[in-house]
Every structure is written in structure tokens, then in C-alpha cells.
Amino acid sequence: MTNSYSRSNGVQLAAQDAALLDRRERVLGAPYRLFYQRPVHFVRGEGVFLYDADGNDYLDAYNNVPVVGHSNPVVRARVSEQLGILNTHTRYLTDGVVSYAERLIDRFGGAVEQAVFVCSGSEAVDLALRMARHVTRRRGIIATSHAYHGTTDAAAAISPSLGPNNEVPADIALVAAPDLGASDPQTEEREFAARVDHAIADLRARGVEPAALIIDSIMSSDGLHGTVPVLGAAAQVIRRHGGLYIADEVQPGFGRTGDWWGFERHELAPDLVVIGKPMGNGVPIAAVLGRASVFDSFGGDVRYFNTFGGNPVSIAAADAVLDEIDDRGLRDNAATVGADLRAALSSLAAEDDGISSVRGAGLFLALELQDDGVPNASRATAVVNHMRDARVLISASGPAENVLKIRPPLVFGSEHLPRLADALRAALAASPGGDPVSGSPVTS
Amino acid sequence: MTNSYSRSNGVQLAAQDAALLDRRERVLGAPYRLFYQRPVHFVRGEGVFLYDADGNDYLDAYNNVPVVGHSNPVVRARVSEQLGILNTHTRYLTDGVVSYAERLIDRFGGAVEQAVFVCSGSEAVDLALRMARHVTRRRGIIATSHAYHGTTDAAAAISPSLGPNNEVPADIALVAAPDLGASDPQTEEREFAARVDHAIADLRARGVEPAALIIDSIMSSDGLHGTVPVLGAAAQVIRRHGGLYIADEVQPGFGRTGDWWGFERHELAPDLVVIGKPMGNGVPIAAVLGRASVFDSFGGDVRYFNTFGGNPVSIAAADAVLDEIDDRGLRDNAATVGADLRAALSSLAAEDDGISSVRGAGLFLALELQDDGVPNASRATAVVNHMRDARVLISASGPAENVLKIRPPLVFGSEHLPRLADALRAALAASPGGDPVSGSPVTS
Known part of the structure; x- marks a missing residue:
């Protein structure tokens, strides 16, 4: 480092x-x-x-x-208020988590329908991978060659930027990242899609079927921040082969790029979206969002419960963040x-x-x-x-x-x-x- | 369910x-x-x-x-105060996380020397498994047959209580839980140790070496809550075979059993301890603790960073919880x-x-x-x-x-x-x- x-x-x-x-x-x-x-x-x-x-x-x-902003007074007031009212889990009915989920999903313009709340971007990536693997009944994941997606065992496995001692297992295929600042976006998009296609063939040569392609929409750790739309064709490739497209919005999300979400610049509809870091201005909260069909398939089979996920205090922080982004x-x-x-x-x-x-x-x-x-x-x-x-x-x-x-x-x-x-x-x-x-x- | x-x-x-x-x-x-x-x-x-x-x-x-207690006023005041002062990550020097780590480690009477802070019990279990596997250069984990340890991919793999659709992979071996209420603790302890010994042989028959035995010290989801000391011999077995003993204190920890930690009733010194749930009274925080030698071996090779882990606001909540447990x-x-x-x-x-x-x-x-x-x-x-x-x-x-x-x-x-x-x-x-x-x- x-x-x-x-x-x-x-x-x-x-x-x-x-x-x-x-x-x-x-x-x-x-x-x-x-x-x-x-x-x-x-x-x-x-x-x-x-x-x-x-x-x-x-x-x-x-x-x-x-x-x-550091020590944001609106976040502070809302969290402080909520700490004096109620902080419990989602196995009881509470209002805040439902209202916030509705408000958040609204920001995606129809791209996602449902949310699961967790505590960190790593937990969100980990859950998105679990969902993709369960829904497709496949194991293979494709990520970029210097990606960072998190620190749980499953998220670290697709984070080669963690260094040489961070093992990348055989069910992961890495592709060179596209240049989001390319002067010829069409060519860049075609070439990236071709690399994803090759990665799928590589996985299959190892006996692994592709479950998902996961991309940080702004290529934070691949050093290739940019704005041109080059991810759409790759999303089509993974879908054509029966896998899901996961948009990692932990870094670009919540307005940082000038859009609400980094994937908006690219012509694609993600199957799953993960968000985190700025979501609660530092109060731990993150989420996986996606189409109801994906959630139904996973949630119908697998019991998932996150003790702190969607707790009213973290939700109050996240709601205040949306207020502040809007109001200011x-x-x-x-x-x-x-x-x-x-x-x-x-x-x-x-x-x-x-x-x-x-x-x-x-x-x-x-x-x-x-x-x-x-x-x-x-x-x-x-x-x-x-x-x-x-x-x-x-x-x-x-x-x-x-x-x-x-x-x-x-x-x-x-x-x-x-x-x-x-x-x-x-x-x-x-x-x-x-x-x-x-x-x-x-x-x- | x-x-x-x-x-x-x-x-x-x-x-x-x-x-x-x-x-x-x-x-x-x-x-x-x-x-x-x-x-x-x-x-x-x-x-x-x-x-x-x-x-x-x-x-x-x-x-x-x-x-x-719900809406605890001391936790509320401390969190609210901290939100107006500073909330950042551990790549800057800050006082609170160091003071709290010292205070927490003190509660273990020498059994642990260092701490890593994360956001949830699942993240803590996931990291403990990563550490154990990295330090031993082995993959096998032994858990009880109706255990619950968390919901990340790696934690769910050792949580058979999540039901039949929750796959338990080939590098996991399950053992029937001991009866912590047994009337003849010596026999129970010997028999449980023998089951762990068999599980190690089973793993080896599959070509997997044992990295760790992980036990919830009060067997929450195995339905076998109890008090008699029966875990010591099993801890010796896993150590003799070169694996680590991980004490999952997410449920029994922080005074619930009348002791500070559930493992205290058993004659064993855990290599790693995971704590969570009550730690911040609902503000997300959890931790892995252990001997410095284990942390050195992992941390020297692998870069680990948890964005929200050890943030001053979660630490303030956790510190207030210790105050309240002590003062009341x-x-x-x-x-x-x-x-x-x-x-x-x-x-x-x-x-x-x-x-x-x-x-x-x-x-x-x-x-x-x-x-x-x-x-x-x-x-x-x-x-x-x-x-x-x-x-x-x-x-x-x-x-x-x-x-x-x-x-x-x-x-x-x-x-x-x-x-x-x-x-x-x-x-x-x-x-x-x-x-x-x-x-x-x-x-x-």
C-alpha cells in the first residue's frame, strides 16, 4: 500500500x-x-x-x-432522535425501513424493485454473490483484474487489488478493465465485451459456469475513472450466457458522478446493484437492490436475516443523507x-x-x-x-x-x-x- | 422457520x-x-x-x-455527542478506538491480546475464518450440526441451521453438539472431543486439512444451552491437529451468562474470539479478538481494511455499553x-x-x-x-x-x-x- x-x-x-x-x-x-x-x-x-x-x-x-459533510447536523439530529425512540430488527413491523426502501428504490427510475439492507459494502457484495450463485445454480464470477469489491471471504476473492497474498480461486475469472475515458467508446465497448466473452470460455474450460459479471461502475481501483458508456455490451454478453450483471455502486453511487448511480451512463439494466459507503454518512448501512424475480428466487429458498440490517437508527441516518443531498x-x-x-x-x-x-x-x-x-x-x-x-x-x-x-x-x-x-x-x-x-x- | x-x-x-x-x-x-x-x-x-x-x-x-435496554439514554447521549465531533476510519489516528480496544481486551483476563473491529457478527465470523485459513494454510472448518454463525457466504457455509437449501461445502465437517447440561460432564467432554477427532479424520479422507473448530460457547441454535464445562478437550484436539479454536461469543458474550464470556466456563484458551450483537446496543459493531501471533501472521501478509469498522460513533456506543454493564x-x-x-x-x-x-x-x-x-x-x-x-x-x-x-x-x-x-x-x-x-x- x-x-x-x-x-x-x-x-x-x-x-x-x-x-x-x-x-x-x-x-x-x-x-x-x-x-x-x-x-x-x-x-x-x-x-x-x-x-x-x-x-x-x-x-x-x-x-x-x-x-x-463531517459531523453533519441533520444526520446527527435524526440519528439522535431515533436512538431515543426505537432501534430493533426487521422481524417486527416498523415504518422507517419500508418508507426508506420506497424512497431509495424511487431513485433508480424502475431499474430495481426491491432492497435488502445490510451493514457494509462488503456484506452487500457478499450477499449479491450468494444471490447470483443461488439463482443461477452456478459458481463462476467475472471481475476486473485490479478490482476491489470488499473484504469478506467471497468479496476478497474478487478483489485482486488486495495484493498477491489475496488468493483468487478457480471459479473467478479476471478481465482487463475497460477505459472509461476512451476516445472511441464503441471500439472500447466491443473489446471489453469480447474480453468478458473470453473469460466465460476460460471458466467453462475449467468446468465452471458463469453466475455473474460484477463491475464497479467507475472502476475506482482499476485507476480508470471516466465517463464514456462502455459497459452495456458486456452486460449483454453475461446475460446471453445465463449470468447476472451486478453493478457495484458502493463508490460511484449517491450522486458522486453527477448522476445518482454510475451505471446510468451505460446502456444497461443491472440484475443486482450494491450500494454502501456514503449511504449513512458513516453510520454503518449498505444494501443490495434488484429485480423482484431475483429476490423471489433467492428469498423463497434461503432464509436471510441480518441482525443490524435495516435497523431504525441506520435507516434514520440514510434518510437524512437523502434529505441533505436533495435539499442542498x-x-x-x-x-x-x-x-x-x-x-x-x-x-x-x-x-x-x-x-x-x-x-x-x-x-x-x-x-x-x-x-x-x-x-x-x-x-x-x-x-x-x-x-x-x-x-x-x-x-x-x-x-x-x-x-x-x-x-x-x-x-x-x-x-x-x-x-x-x-x-x-x-x-x-x-x-x-x-x-x-x-x-x-x-x-x- | x-x-x-x-x-x-x-x-x-x-x-x-x-x-x-x-x-x-x-x-x-x-x-x-x-x-x-x-x-x-x-x-x-x-x-x-x-x-x-x-x-x-x-x-x-x-x-x-x-x-x-431499549433507547438507552447513556448510549444515546454518547453516540449523539460523537456524531457532532468526528466520525472517520482507522487509517487516521484517533483516540477512541485505541482506548476502547484496551478496555475490551482487559475484559478477557489475558486470553486475547488484539482486536479488529468490523460491523456485524457475520463479518467477524467471516474474518476469523479467513484468518484461521490463512494462518494454517488449510481450508477445513468443523462446526456443530445445527450451528448458526452468520450470513456471509463463508459464515453461512458453517450454519446448517439455515435449512436444507443452505449448502454445506466439502471443506466443512459437522459434529453433533455436546450437551452443555449433561449430568456427567467428563463423559460428555470426552465424547465430544472424540467426535471432533472423527470429523478431522473425515475431512482428511476428503483431502482437506483442518484449519479450525468454531463453537458458539452456549450452543444457541443447537438448542443445548447449558453451563457445564465440556469444550476443553475438543479445543485440545483441534490444536493437536494444527488447527485453531474459535470461540463464537456473539450470543453468550458481554455478561449474558453471568460470566463476561461463555468460554470462561470451559477449560480452554481460544485462538480467536468473535463478538457482536449486544456490543453497541444495536449500533452496528462487532470484532474479532485473538493472540498477537495470529494477527501478525494474517495482517503481515494480507491487507485488511473495514471502512466502518472501529468508526468513532460505533465505538462510542460500545464504550457506553461497557459503562452501563459496569455501572448498573x-x-x-x-x-x-x-x-x-x-x-x-x-x-x-x-x-x-x-x-x-x-x-x-x-x-x-x-x-x-x-x-x-x-x-x-x-x-x-x-x-x-x-x-x-x-x-x-x-x-x-x-x-x-x-x-x-x-x-x-x-x-x-x-x-x-x-x-x-x-x-x-x-x-x-x-x-x-x-x-x-x-x-x-x-x-x-
Whole structure:
């Protein structure tokens, strides 16, 4: 993981941070990583800002969970109210989960009919895979070659971006991701569909029938954020072979791309959709949505119950998030501020030969760093850490870790743009190109 | 699932409940089940009571998630406060998750050294299985024959209580559960260990090496709640064969049995422990705990990150739960009120030939219904629904669905005992034994 702290990097931490880190390593241990060569210790958040113990503000241009802003007062009020009223499970009748499901499904314009609520994007992906495999009575799953879909056993199996020690079993086939920024979308779409077709043949050669193709509609960890419609033909291919198309909207969903859902740009009707991260602004909630026929086939045979899934408190948070996105026009904000940010990034790229591409959609933007066609991961790391010292939060991503990932809360406004652009310009200037080293992949 | 609503049961619902149910079935669909022949519609909860829309109170003698009481004001205040301060992930340094991990680990008296926080018991079980398989480089898991451990793909695979359509793959071996109420614990312990030994041989005959034995320390869904120490020898067997012992404390943990953890009654030191349900009183949080050596081996190789795991808001809820358990003496309460409740149940059993056994630990108690040695599931269903109409909530469980499950929030006091005992006596009288029919299994 490129953007991570290592004790061996020689950075001197403030005494209180060093002490906290010692305690943390003792009780949380090896599975936990920290961002940055010099980790940041946050004690407070508000809107697009996080604050350290000394009261310094950090502009958050990275976190996609607090979509309606850190410490959002509407979310806080609704959750707090609900905690004083009722919090129980879905084996009793309660109103909130039904009303919210209706409201959520409405945002899909007829593409989905039913929802199952769970606690995390990983649980949602895991359940979508269970459903697809049960409904088709098949095992094979096709995913992209640097995908990230989650951390349960089944979700990690289709997440090659987790690194070489994360085993990809024989019932999974990987395909190179399409370029969502391709200048010739028709050709790109045809070629991606052909790769999916080949993957199905590969699975069958191993005696495995295809149950589903799962695609993150914005290719977050494949480093290929973009906007052109290239996924429709692949969806047709998997359907023609009897499998389902699963749209992973955990990252692009809830207005980030300027559309409600990332798959809308592509001509396809998903069989299942998974959503998560921003859904409750950080209060754990996620969901699987789909056509009633798929839910009937699974739910009729298999008993599924998620103790915390659809609990009234998480539902209150999710309902408040929809209110805030609507009331504050945050989907439009993602489109308009995203366009301005993209223009600013393009200006930087015009001045800097080491920036090979600016791409993305809405407020999910990427700058790729290359020198003479060679990915420059070390420069990406240097830029990310330089910006951290200037108190602006972004990260790096992509198969070669050379893609700067800019993905702020959706309350990020035009007024925040100059600080981000200035910090980025300074960081690029302080870490010039010309010494490309690619690293190992990063996810989040 | 025995204790569930079916449209075909002919029960007439109140107009507003019928309307809500119609809407619910449209958007939530087939995977969702409701408790009771006449589902209950709750709008409010407080302490050990839930309230319907007409203001009627229901005594909750079933729900183990709201362990410190419905709408607990301390949990509410702490969560509400934290929502206004900071809610972010563990790739930044934050104080709360470290302090809580220290406090939690302290409750294990040296049995565990580190924690990983996740969102649900299912995620915790799934991660414990990933860890065990990675650390041992083996695939085989041994579980009890009517176990319930969760609903992710990997957790469902070791949860045969989910029913016949829930496939148990070839790398899983099932063993008949031990009787935790056995009158001769030494023999029971030896026989259970022998069954585990046989299961290991079975796995090896299929070419699968054993990675772990996972046991719910109170056998919740095997219907065999009890107190005698019978698990130690089996833990030694799995270790001798190079596998890990995983203690599933999602149901018995956090003081329910009168001990902090269910495994304490047994002479064993678990390699991994999973906890969940009551941990945040309904705010989603769960964890895997274990020895640092296991965490080092997994975390050193595999990148694990859980977006919502250990978020400051869920941690605030969990910390408030520990405060409440301590400040109100709820672990002792489970022991003392549990003993009184058990005595009351034993009195009922003395009057009723159809009650074949009273067992359990603390405030997790069970009444088994049999007629001449034949499980009587229909009587269990009748009792559960009769009590629902008397506004007292319990459920039924066990492989033959003939075990009444009584498992109230830990704030259940002596003052609530008479209403529970009276309702149970009346329900048993109204549904006499003599017509045994066993059904299909239930879980939660």
C-alpha cells in the first residue's frame, strides 16, 4: 500500500501521536495500516474539514463516506432522535425501513424493485454473490483484474487489488478493465465485451459456469475513472450466457458522478446493484437492490436475516443523507464543482508533462502521473504526502499506484477549489517527474 | 422457520398493519420474514419494553441486542455527542478506538491480546475464518450440526441451521453438539472431543486439512444451552491437529451468562474470539479478538481494511455499553435474576409433564417441550404466539424447534419476572402437550 505509514521511514512524530501509535500497535496490531508517511491524528470534523489536536484544519478532498459533510447536523439530529425512540430488527413491523426502501428504490427510475439492507459494502457484495450463485445454480464470477469489491471471504476473492497474498480461486475469472475515458467508446465497448466473452470460455474450460459479471461502475481501483458508456455490451454478453450483471455502486453511487448511480451512463439494466459507503454518512448501512424475480428466487429458498440490517437508527441516518443531498442540491454540486475542478486539473496538466491524463466524473477525479509513458508511483506518493503537510487530503490509487485520487465529500464547494488547486500545484512542483518508480497497489 | 408470519395463516391484521405489510412486501420482498402468526408493529422502546402504535407495552424477554435496554439514554447521549465531533476510519489516528480496544481486551483476563473491529457478527465470523485459513494454510472448518454463525457466504457455509437449501461445502465437517447440561460432564467432554477427532479424520479422507473448530460457547441454535464445562478437550484436539479454536461469543458474550464470556466456563484458551450483537446496543459493531501471533501472521501478509469498522460513533456506543454493564451491575444481574427466573421455570416444569428440561446460563434460558420423549414443536409455536398475544416476547429454537428461548435485555429485573412467569404459565396451560409435531429449524 503506497500511501501508508511505516515505522522504518524515519519520520519523527509528535510525542502524543507517538504514544498513541504505540498503544494502537499493541492492541490493534498488524492488520491495521495508517495513511501517510506522517500519520494524521484527527480529533474533530466539520463539513469538508478535519482538525488535528492543535486545531489545524485539513481540507478533505479524499473521503467519500461523509458525503453530506463531517459531523453533519441533520444526520446527527435524526440519528439522535431515533436512538431515543426505537432501534430493533426487521422481524417486527416498523415504518422507517419500508418508507426508506420506497424512497431509495424511487431513485433508480424502475431499474430495481426491491432492497435488502445490510451493514457494509462488503456484506452487500457478499450477499449479491450468494444471490447470483443461488439463482443461477452456478459458481463462476467475472471481475476486473485490479478490482476491489470488499473484504469478506467471497468479496476478497474478487478483489485482486488486495495484493498477491489475496488468493483468487478457480471459479473467478479476471478481465482487463475497460477505459472509461476512451476516445472511441464503441471500439472500447466491443473489446471489453469480447474480453468478458473470453473469460466465460476460460471458466467453462475449467468446468465452471458463469453466475455473474460484477463491475464497479467507475472502476475506482482499476485507476480508470471516466465517463464514456462502455459497459452495456458486456452486460449483454453475461446475460446471453445465463449470468447476472451486478453493478457495484458502493463508490460511484449517491450522486458522486453527477448522476445518482454510475451505471446510468451505460446502456444497461443491472440484475443486482450494491450500494454502501456514503449511504449513512458513516453510520454503518449498505444494501443490495434488484429485480423482484431475483429476490423471489433467492428469498423463497434461503432464509436471510441480518441482525443490524435495516435497523431504525441506520435507516434514520440514510434518510437524512437523502434529505441533505436533495435539499442542498449535492448531486448538481458534484457535476458543477466537479467540472470546475476538472478544468483546474486540466490547467495543471497543460503545464506539466508528467501528468498523462485527467479523468473522472463529477467529484471523483483522477490525475495520472507518467514520465515518457512509464507510471510514476514515487511521484504520486510524494505529491500525496506533500499535500498532507499542506493540510489537504487526497490519495493515490491504480494498478501502478500512479493515479492521484481526488474524491471529496459532496459538500465540497467552489470556495474550496483554490486551496486544493494551489496545494496540488505546489506539491507537483516540489516533486517533479523524471524518476518513475511504480509500487504495489493501494485500495480503500 | 417456526415462529414466522405467513399470509396463508388466515390471521386478520389491523388495517394499518395490513397496509404497511403490503408496502413492505412490495419493496423488501421474499428474503424478509416476520415473527409471529400475528406480526407485531412497534413504534417505541424503553428499557425492557417495546410499545405498539396503540401504546400497549410488550415485555421483551427475547432480544439480546439492546442489552442495556431499549433507547438507552447513556448510549444515546454518547453516540449523539460523537456524531457532532468526528466520525472517520482507522487509517487516521484517533483516540477512541485505541482506548476502547484496551478496555475490551482487559475484559478477557489475558486470553486475547488484539482486536479488529468490523460491523456485524457475520463479518467477524467471516474474518476469523479467513484468518484461521490463512494462518494454517488449510481450508477445513468443523462446526456443530445445527450451528448458526452468520450470513456471509463463508459464515453461512458453517450454519446448517439455515435449512436444507443452505449448502454445506466439502471443506466443512459437522459434529453433533455436546450437551452443555449433561449430568456427567467428563463423559460428555470426552465424547465430544472424540467426535471432533472423527470429523478431522473425515475431512482428511476428503483431502482437506483442518484449519479450525468454531463453537458458539452456549450452543444457541443447537438448542443445548447449558453451563457445564465440556469444550476443553475438543479445543485440545483441534490444536493437536494444527488447527485453531474459535470461540463464537456473539450470543453468550458481554455478561449474558453471568460470566463476561461463555468460554470462561470451559477449560480452554481460544485462538480467536468473535463478538457482536449486544456490543453497541444495536449500533452496528462487532470484532474479532485473538493472540498477537495470529494477527501478525494474517495482517503481515494480507491487507485488511473495514471502512466502518472501529468508526468513532460505533465505538462510542460500545464504550457506553461497557459503562452501563459496569455501572448498573448487569453481569451480576444476569446471574441473580437469571437464577430466579430459572427457579420459576423449574416450578412450571414440576407442574407440566410436557416440559422435559429447563436449562441455560444467566439470562439465556431454555425450556424444552416433549411428550413421551417426542419433541413438541407445535406446542412451542402455540406458546410463543399465546405469549405474544399476552404481550410478552420470547421465541422458539433448536433442531426440532421445540425449545422455548428466553433471552431478555440484561436490564430485565426481578420486578419483571412475575409477568413473564404468569404469561408463560397461562400459555402452557392454553396449549397443553400431547400432540407433538416437529417443524423446521429457526434461527436468529
